[in-house]
Amino acid sequence: MTSGTTTHDITIAGALETLFEHGIPFRFTAYDGSSAGPEDAKVRVHLRNERGLSYILTAPGDLGMARAYVAGDLELEGIHPGDPYELMELAMSRFTLKAPSPAEAVRLLRGLGIRHLVPPPPPPQEHLPRWRRLVEGARHSRTRDAEAIHHHYDVSNRFYELVLGPSMTYTCACYPHAGATLEEAQEFKHDLVARKLGLREGMRLLDVGCGWGGMVLHAAKHYGVRALGVTLSREQATWAQEAIKREGLDHLAEVRHMDYRDVAEGDFDAISSIGLTEHIGIKNYPAYFSFLRDKLVPGGRLLNHCITRPHNRSVSAGAFIDRYIFPDGELTGSGRIITEIQDVGLEVRHEENLREHYALTCRAWARNLAANWDECVAEVGEGTAKVWGLYLSGCSRGFEIDDIQLHQVLAVKLHEDGRSDFPLRPDWLS
Numbered sequence: 001m002t003s004g005t006t007t008h009d010i011t012i013a014g015a016l017e018t019l020f021e022h023g024i025p026f027r028f029t030a031y032d033g034s035s036a037g038p039e040d041a042k043v044r045v046h047l048r049n050e051r052g053l054s055y056i057l058t059a060p061g062d063l064g065m066a067r068a069y070v071a072g073d074l075e076l077e078g079i080h081p082g083d084p085y086e087l088m089e090l091a092m093s094r095f096t097l098k099a100p101s102p103a104e105a106v107r108l109l110r111g112l113g114i115r116h117l118v119p120p121p122p123p124p125q126e127h128l129p130r131w132r133r134l135v136e137g138a139r140h141s142r143t144r145d146a147e148a149i150h151h152h153y154d155v156s157n158r159f160y161e162l163v164l165g166p167s168m169t170y171t172c173a174c175y176p177h178a179g180a181t182l183e184e185a186q187e188f189k190h191d192l193v194a195r196k197l198g199l200r201e202g203m204r205l206l207d208v209g210c211g212w213g214g215m216v217l218h219a220a221k222h223y224g225v226r227a228l229g230v231t232l233s234r235e236q237a238t239w240a241q242e243a244i245k246r247e248g249l250d251h252l253a254e255v256r257h258m259d260y261r262d263v264a265e266g267d268f269d270a271i272s273s274i275g276l277t278e279h280i281g282i283k284n285y286p287a288y289f290s291f292l293r294d295k296l297v298p299g300g301r302l303l304n305h306c307i308t309r310p311h312n313r314s315v316s317a318g319a320f321i322d323r324y325i326f327p328d329g330e331l332t333g334s335g336r337i338i339t340e341i342q343d344v345g346l347e348v349r350h351e352e353n354l355r356e357h358y359a360l361t362c363r364a365w366a367r368n369l370a371a372n373w374d375e376c377v378a379e380v381g382e383g384t385a386k387v388w389g390l391y392l393s394g395c396s397r398g399f400e401i402d403d404i405q406l407h408q409v410l411a412v413k414l415h416e417d418g419r420s421d422f423p424l425r426p427d428w429l430s
Helices: 012-017 050-058 061-068 086-090 102-112 132-136 142-153 157-164 183-194 214-223 232-246 280-294 319-325 334-343 355-371 373-380 382-400
Strands: 025-032 043-048 073-075 204-208 228-231 252-256 268-273 296-310 347-353 406-411
Touching: 012 102, 043 050, 043 228, 050 061, 050 073, 050 102, 050 183, 061 086, 061 319, 061 382, 073 086, 086 142, 086 382, 102 228, 132 228, 132 334, 157 232, 157 355, 157 373, 183 214, 183 296, 183 406, 214 232, 214 252, 228 232, 232 252, 280 373, 319 382, 334 347, 355 373, 355 382, 355 406, 373 382
Parallel strands: 025 043, 204 228, 204 268, 228 252, 268 296
Antiparallel strands: 043 073, 296 406, 347 406
């Protein structure tokens, strides 16, 4: 049932209803007084003003809705903006949308007002569209990569402390059991990586894309490893170096603000790449894995940990993710990752999919965001905090339904005679 009227007797809610094959699955109300969808629906959405309508009409799909929501023109009722899981669960379900015919589309647009086809300026949280970035600089150049990392990772160290928790680890945790806390799961993940790499006292570890230094700290503290971490985020490097000093690990651990391609040292016994490959660019995989291979001693191991797709086809990340979360980010399947590692001459010894673990991790981060909402908003602004609520809840749902995965791939640089230095049955497999 739809109520309310606008020009030509077309209401906003009525226009929206035409797009759903079996009716709107949530409660929708609009500033023109119209409404649609079940009155008792848990998910309730209200369109506050004409600017919000213009956002939606000029960027159909997730981008327009995100713009209206981040700008405050589209409101959620009864759902916490820090953890809008119910909304994302509904948005990513398999309900059927239908495209109106050209004649119907013209009728709807005229009824809603042609003036709404003038796009408002996007919210300040939005990054440049990909085509503009391509004009302004080569994709995955050093300058552009640094800018993309700055957009996402230099939000605020305090904000990340509130969302990530004490571990300050912004990568998939590994839950040893269903009742484990986020901190226990992040500790277990770091130790799993250490065991896969076969770390021992006196070894040298390079951690590329090291974030706030979680893996570097763990390797130095628990394994006596000399660990070097590098990150393109100045905020991360500053925080990590302070943490290293607090732990009294200056003699073993170091984090530098630099591009991994500028690491001059070599002969590392192990390399961890945890959450960096997503930012490299698929076409750059051969150069990336070749660089890492050349930094290893014979018998040295590489652990590559990254978000993947459940297939190896080329698929866009989507406008919301590209503009608001990971500019220039690219994902592919584990098959492509393994192929590229093998093609540079490394031997792949093990891989595993941790997607359910990442679903749990993102849910934990979203709950932290909701629990610390007021302080998070004070730190970064309500618009940015809303972006993170959508992103974390949407990613959690994506991992749950196998839209995305998380793979760890372990490889070794063989000796000239083919020796791998691997035990017959590694302890991390038990």
